[in-house]
Amino acid sequence: MPVLDLSFLLIAGPAVLFAGISKGGFGSGAAFASSSLLALVIEPGLALGVMLPLLMLMDASTLRPYWRRWNAEAAWMLILGGLPGVALGAAFYAVASPDVLRVMIGTIALLFVAWRLALANGWISVVKRQVSRGVGLLAGVVAGFTSYVSHAGGPPAAVYLLARGMSKTEYQATTVLVFWAINIAKFLPYAWLGLFTAGTFRADLVLAPFALLGAWLGVRAHRMISERAFFAVTYILLGVTGVKLIWDGLT
Template sequence: MLDLTTEGWILAIIASIAVGLAKGGLAMVAMIAVPVLSLVMSPVQAAGLMLPVYVASDVGGLIAFRHHFDIGVLKTALPGAILGIGVGWAGAHLVPVWGVTLIVGLIGLIFSLNALIRPDPGKVTRKPSIRRGSFWGFLAGYTSFVSHAGAPPWQVYVQPLRMPALIFAGTTTWFFAICNWIKLIPYAALGQLSPAALTTAAVLTPVSLASVWVGLRLVKIMPEKLFYQFITWGLLLVSLRLIWQALGG
């Protein structure tokens, strides 16, 4: 088990709750997990610790959303995501984490500001596209591999599709669950899944699984318009935090 301080355990529990809420449908919440843990450990170690928690929590999310997802959207985005994970693995020792963090933050910032400024985003609806899905899926897979921060690129693609809240949440859960299972292979090959990290993750997993139910309840009772406002503002705040982190703030 990792030798964490009291502060480290508190932050690890917060990160685990965030992951569980995300798997329950509040996708953007999970983006705080690695940044929060990075306050007490390296981002690489934080990503390795949280991946098993993500994978275990995915099970709860997949059960919750087993009937609520859009297979067509997944088909357009997953091939690009798998390629992105592969590129991330190949360049794991070449690209600095701060650079990817900055790119992710800028993407999320631009998208969220656009969504908040345009007069009526509800009237702008797109259909799933192999071209857009492959591009944004690639970015989501790549940034997810580096720091579990694939939500902004993914959201840039799926939010204009204007899926119902449950379908949006379920499709997001399925997309990242598949990505996380695939990421186990390169993470293990790179030595990021140490016995100490796996043991610590096992302790944190029940907290995350319990939080899946909380997230699911929030998605079901939250009005759809408010839901999209919530994830847009969440994306904006997280993106600003990522930019600040990348620039050494």
């Protein structure tokens, strides 16, 4: 059960605020960072259980500003693939130990940072062209799985969406719609696995203002703040927490 003391709030408050800003204006990168940070101070399953209702609150508050500005075909492919991906994630989680989850979340964190660094430095490139629906379905499956086990569905969805050459706002709106649907699909399996408790509910009540404020700031900042500066901090945070989680899981 999460202990709602000062140390918890000093980590969870900024983490949830960053997640809201990211989901509101810059995709889903910082949402993943928040789950990784929370897993440093509470059991990984509880960290996922605390974050999901907050992510759903962010989704609901950002749907209206981006309403109908998404790419419907791309969103539909990712959602259709995401649903079986969520089912695969639920099956894996049911048999995995907390240490396995720590190592997995930490590894995904480091791979995500490496992927973004390689993309930013031109070591790899995402070709902007018409991609098949099958690619979208596959990306959705991977996004659903990684979203379920660590709220880290952003990278596989991003690869597919960036390959389609979308504008910044169309890309952002599509991610809002896709993860609104995927997070709804995750709710019942999370409840069935016992990831929601009275303690996580109290934590969500305390952290809800951070989630709403972050989402509002993200929408406002969508055209005002440099994406590069915001995510530079996020990637450093992800790298450090990824190493720490792997260390904890192995030792």
